[in-house]
Amino acid sequence: MLYHVFMDVKIPRDLPAEERADILAREKAYSQDLQRQGTWRHIWRVAGQYANVSILDVRDNAELHQILSALPLFPFMQITVTPLLRHPSAIRGDDS
Amino acid sequence: MLYHVFMDVKIPRDLPAEERADILAREKAYSQDLQRQGTWRHIWRVAGQYANVSILDVRDNAELHQILSALPLFPFMQITVTPLLRHPSAIRGDDS
Amino acid sequence: MLYHVFMDVKIPRDLPAEERADILAREKAYSQDLQRQGTWRHIWRVAGQYANVSILDVRDNAELHQILSALPLFPFMQITVTPLLRHPSAIRGDDS
Amino acid sequence: MLYHVFMDVKIPRDLPAEERADILAREKAYSQDLQRQGTWRHIWRVAGQYANVSILDVRDNAELHQILSALPLFPFMQITVTPLLRHPSAIRGDDS
Amino acid sequence: MLYHVFMDVKIPRDLPAEERADILAREKAYSQDLQRQGTWRHIWRVAGQYANVSILDVRDNAELHQILSALPLFPFMQITVTPLLRHPSAIRGDDS
Amino acid sequence: MLYHVFMDVKIPRDLPAEERADILAREKAYSQDLQRQGTWRHIWRVAGQYANVSILDVRDNAELHQILSALPLFPFMQITVTPLLRHPSAIRGDDS
Amino acid sequence: MLYHVFMDVKIPRDLPAEERADILAREKAYSQDLQRQGTWRHIWRVAGQYANVSILDVRDNAELHQILSALPLFPFMQITVTPLLRHPSAIRGDDS
Amino acid sequence: MLYHVFMDVKIPRDLPAEERADILAREKAYSQDLQRQGTWRHIWRVAGQYANVSILDVRDNAELHQILSALPLFPFMQITVTPLLRHPSAIRGDDS
Amino acid sequence: MLYHVFMDVKIPRDLPAEERADILAREKAYSQDLQRQGTWRHIWRVAGQYANVSILDVRDNAELHQILSALPLFPFMQITVTPLLRHPSAIRGDDS
Amino acid sequence: MLYHVFMDVKIPRDLPAEERADILAREKAYSQDLQRQGTWRHIWRVAGQYANVSILDVRDNAELHQILSALPLFPFMQITVTPLLRHPSAIRGDDS
Numbered sequence: 001m002l003y004h005v006f007m008d009v010k011i012p013r014d015l016p017a018e019e020r021a022d023i024l025a026r027e028k029a030y031s032q033d034l035q036r037q038g039t040w041r042h043i044w045r046v047a048g049q050y051a052n053v054s055i056l057d058v059r060d061n062a063e064l065h066q067i068l069s070a071l072p073l074f075p076f077m078q079i080t081v082t083p084l085l086r087h088p089s090a091i092r093g094d095d096s
Numbered sequence: 097m098l099y100h101v102f103m104d105v106k107i108p109r110d111l112p113a114e115e116r117a118d119i120l121a122r123e124k125a126y127s128q129d130l131q132r133q134g135t136w137r138h139i140w141r142v143a144g145q146y147a148n149v150s151i152l153d154v155r156d157n158a159e160l161h162q163i164l165s166a167l168p169l170f171p172f173m174q175i176t177v178t179p180l181l182r183h184p185s186a187i188r189g190d191d192s
Numbered sequence: 193m194l195y196h197v198f199m200d201v202k203i204p205r206d207l208p209a210e211e212r213a214d215i216l217a218r219e220k221a222y223s224q225d226l227q228r229q230g231t232w233r234h235i236w237r238v239a240g241q242y243a244n245v246s247i248l249d250v251r252d253n254a255e256l257h258q259i260l261s262a263l264p265l266f267p268f269m270q271i272t273v274t275p276l277l278r279h280p281s282a283i284r285g286d287d288s
Numbered sequence: 289m290l291y292h293v294f295m296d297v298k299i300p301r302d303l304p305a306e307e308r309a310d311i312l313a314r315e316k317a318y319s320q321d322l323q324r325q326g327t328w329r330h331i332w333r334v335a336g337q338y339a340n341v342s343i344l345d346v347r348d349n350a351e352l353h354q355i356l357s358a359l360p361l362f363p364f365m366q367i368t369v370t371p372l373l374r375h376p377s378a379i380r381g382d383d384s
Numbered sequence: 385m386l387y388h389v390f391m392d393v394k395i396p397r398d399l400p401a402e403e404r405a406d407i408l409a410r411e412k413a414y415s416q417d418l419q420r421q422g423t424w425r426h427i428w429r430v431a432g433q434y435a436n437v438s439i440l441d442v443r444d445n446a447e448l449h450q451i452l453s454a455l456p457l458f459p460f461m462q463i464t465v466t467p468l469l470r471h472p473s474a475i476r477g478d479d480s
Numbered sequence: 481m482l483y484h485v486f487m488d489v490k491i492p493r494d495l496p497a498e499e500r501a502d503i504l505a506r507e508k509a510y511s512q513d514l515q516r517q518g519t520w521r522h523i524w525r526v527a528g529q530y531a532n533v534s535i536l537d538v539r540d541n542a543e544l545h546q547i548l549s550a551l552p553l554f555p556f557m558q559i560t561v562t563p564l565l566r567h568p569s570a571i572r573g574d575d576s
Numbered sequence: 577m578l579y580h581v582f583m584d585v586k587i588p589r590d591l592p593a594e595e596r597a598d599i600l601a602r603e604k605a606y607s608q609d610l611q612r613q614g615t616w617r618h619i620w621r622v623a624g625q626y627a628n629v630s631i632l633d634v635r636d637n638a639e640l641h642q643i644l645s646a647l648p649l650f651p652f653m654q655i656t657v658t659p660l661l662r663h664p665s666a667i668r669g670d671d672s
Numbered sequence: 673m674l675y676h677v678f679m680d681v682k683i684p685r686d687l688p689a690e691e692r693a694d695i696l697a698r699e700k701a702y703s704q705d706l707q708r709q710g711t712w713r714h715i716w717r718v719a720g721q722y723a724n725v726s727i728l729d730v731r732d733n734a735e736l737h738q739i740l741s742a743l744p745l746f747p748f749m750q751i752t753v754t755p756l757l758r759h760p761s762a763i764r765g766d767d768s
Numbered sequence: 769m770l771y772h773v774f775m776d777v778k779i780p781r782d783l784p785a786e787e788r789a790d791i792l793a794r795e796k797a798y799s800q801d802l803q804r805q806g807t808w809r810h811i812w813r814v815a816g817q818y819a820n821v822s823i824l825d826v827r828d829n830a831e832l833h834q835i836l837s838a839l840p841l842f843p844f845m846q847i848t849v850t851p852l853l854r855h856p857s858a859i860r861g862d863d864s
Numbered sequence: 865m866l867y868h869v870f871m872d873v874k875i876p877r878d879l880p881a882e883e884r885a886d887i888l889a890r891e892k893a894y895s896q897d898l899q900r901q902g903t904w905r906h907i908w909r910v911a912g913q914y915a916n917v918s919i920l921d922v923r924d925n926a927e928l929h930q931i932l933s934a935l936p937l938f939p940f941m942q943i944t945v946t947p948l949l950r951h952p953s954a955i956r957g958d959d960s
Binding site for chain 5: 289290291348349350352353369371372373374384
């Protein structure tokens with residue numbers, strides 16, 4: 001089941017550089033791991049913003065929340081979730 | 097080059113049923129033709145709304161506008177365009 | 193799986209009275225049928241507004257959309273969907 | 289009498305970890321106690337957000353405010369209250 | 385129990401003059417009747433707008449909705465309800 | 481002359497407890513003094529919020545501002561002023 | 577006593593040309609009459625919009641409303657009122 | 673050439689009292705000097721807010737910005753500029 | 769003197785096709801004439817919208833309004849004006 | 865390919881003066897370098913605000929983001945990107 005997730009990142013200026021680097025490294029590993037498993041279907045950067053648009057493929061709302069709330073950047077993100085479904089005009093097998 | 101396009105549809109109540117059916121049939125054919133060509137990469141329905149989230153892969157802003165403004169439903173849509181690019185954490189070959 | 197659905201109704205003034213009455217009767221029957229099946233878990237009127245807050249229990253996003261878009265009042269509603277999940281402090285068996 | 293309450297939590301980063309843990313433990317106990325009494329009818333987590341949707345069953349506006357303003361997390365919450373009532377299409381005995 | 389109610393009126397231009405006059409007369413009588421009973425505690429015009437701020441004293445959310453939805457102008461109003469309670473600094477006996 | 485005043489209070493967390501207690505005590509005394517004089521006609525708490533709705537009866541805009549800007553909590557409030565007048569349907573002598 | 581009034585005009589397309597011309601002529605005469613009396617202190621057009629910013633000098637909220645609600649264009653305007661007073665840095669005799 | 677300028681002031685709490693007093697004194701002198709020159713045509717306080725509405729008469733956009741950005745309070749203000757022109761109904765010689 | 773002008777076009781569906789074509793032809797001629805004179809410095813289409821961003825170079829606010837309000841599409845546009853000036857980092861001779 | 869970019873700058877008060885001066889000098893050099901290359905086509909200051917409107921001419925979304933995210937002021941800016949294209953009424957060779 002697919003969800004559209006918009007993630008807007010605001011890292012506070014006073015976060016120590018090392019802590020920041022560590023969080024970003026863990027965020028990247030976490031995201032790539034989920035991409036490899038097929039759960040995090042797509043991730044795109046929004047031009048001009050420290051933000052991304054993602055498509056997640058999960059079992060249900062609970063799994064979606066479990067994944068998002070475990071993001072290393074979660075405390076510094078504003079997240080907007082939009083539930084998606086197959087569009088009647090879609091022709092790609094994986095658009096649902 | 098990828099763009100995130102949100103299309104919100106409001107068909108006026110007084111549009112004759114036949115004209116409406118004709119527009120919807122042409123919209124579907126137009127969208128599926130572009131999907132087959134790989135230009136309209138993804139299309140998803142938004143749960144509970146007469147709206148969709150789409151990803152288009154076009155040469156430039158001009159081609160994007162030419163495609164969107166030629167949509168049979170264009171006069172009845174509120175469209176929001178967000179330019180995307182490859183995310184540094186993306187691993188899929190086709191996420192850019 | 194639970195969803196919070198806010199439905200705001202605006203019936204156009206020029207809808208013939210008979211058509212209006214027919215839609216409202218079908219809307220009520222449709223809602224009560226789904227309530228009896230346990231799909232439409234809760235429905236409450238919002239004080240001072242022609243609007244309701246509902247909790248739906250469905251299999252997935254697709255079933256949610258299928259149910260909402262089949263509402264007789266769907267063309268006259270502004271619908272907002274919020275995906276829910278069990279709260280870690282919940283104690284009721286049916287709050288998920 | 290039922291009220292729809294949306295609670296959006298923003299705990300400041302500089303709150304000492306111990307104070308934070310203590311507040312969260314007291315919040316959970318407080319909420320579960322009121323759930324057991326039947327006052328806090330429902331509580332759901334909103335997917336992707338540190339927020340919840342709750343239904344409270346209280347005597348009047350004053351009792352509602354007394355309960356909400358005594359929440360251990362109250363200073364860190366943005367709360368929105370919506371008064372509810374029985375919907376004319378409701379069939380469940382406890383939807384009012 | 386007190387509620388703050390903001391009523392914003394937009395009467396459509398094509399409402400026949402007679403129907404309009406009739407609705408306004410019934411609205412006035414209805415409001416004054418409830419004022420005499422003490423239910424509609426206060427009503428003030430907002431300067432420069434076809435709108436009013438009112439304070440209603442009712443038994444519960446259900447009675448509030450029953451009163452508001454029976455307003456002759458209800459179909460032409462945007463209504464916002466805010467539940468009130470006695471302020472800890474209030475000294476007037478009737479501010480609750 | 482009546483004004484509707486909405487006061488939304490946000491006291492910063494780092495305000496010393498003593499200073500906070502002192503400000504709140506002075507705010508209460510100031511408000512009650514003006515209530516006794518009949519200037520601060522009504523004050524109600526908004527359910528679930530650290531906010532109040534008030535009705536002030538003053539000579540003119542200047543007196544209103546003099547009173548509001550002298551509130552001990554003024555630096556910590558977001559204030560919205562709405563000028564009111566007698567509603568043509570009002571029957572109470574003191575609704576103007 | 578001064579008020580800042582923003583008037584945004586939207587005349588419906590289907591208003592007969594003659595009625596429109598008549599309303600505009602009466603609006604102009606009405607405004608100029610009040611300007612001559614010193615009540616309508618200032619009126620400026622907003623660049624690029626069918627809107628104006630005005631300063632009115634009236635006895636009280638009631639007189640302000642009486643004047644605004646009698647504007648021939650009142651049914652076609654969105655009006656926003658802001659109560660003003662003398663600024664402590666003002667030096668002009670007539671800025672209050 | 674006239675501009676409508678809305679200035680909303682938010683002085684941070686941690687600004688040292690002396691610095692604050694100095695800024696306010698310089699702001700007042702600066703404003704009064706421009707008022708005497710006829711550049712700052714009007715200034716009014718907004719009731720209940722630390723904000724003002726001003727009318728400036730300058731040569732062009734560049735002079736307007738030079739004046740506003742040199743305000744001692746500029747770093748603590750949210751400024752909104754609206755270009756004005758003579759209204760066709762204006763009768764005062766100085767309303768343009 | 770430069771102004772940034774955003775023009776959002778909404779032509780009503782019931783405008784006769786001939787009238788529409790005539791307005792569009794006159795709009796184009798009007799715009800191109802002003803472009804040739806150097807007054808309408810730039811005009812760009814916004815991707816996915818029936819809207820444009822323009823830069824106009826005029827003598828003052830009054831000339832700007834005279835030009836905009838004479839646009840054949842003016843009654844069907846929502847226009848937003850932003851006054852511009854030379855940026856301190858600009859190097860192009862014509863960016864002011 | 866052209867993009868409209870609005871940049872709103874908010875430099876935190878506690879940024880050391882030297883760091884601030886250094887960032888501003890690098891920002892200016894960076895912008896002027898891109899202007900000389902023809903990439904940063906236009907830059908204008910918005911009157912009364914610490915903000916600018918710019919037109920960038922880049923190969924694609926990715927280059928746009930690479931340029932914007934490398935701005936020395938990027939961490940202190942709110943950036944809004946709007947993709948542009950040649951307007952059908954444009955006559956200037958470089959308006960696309």
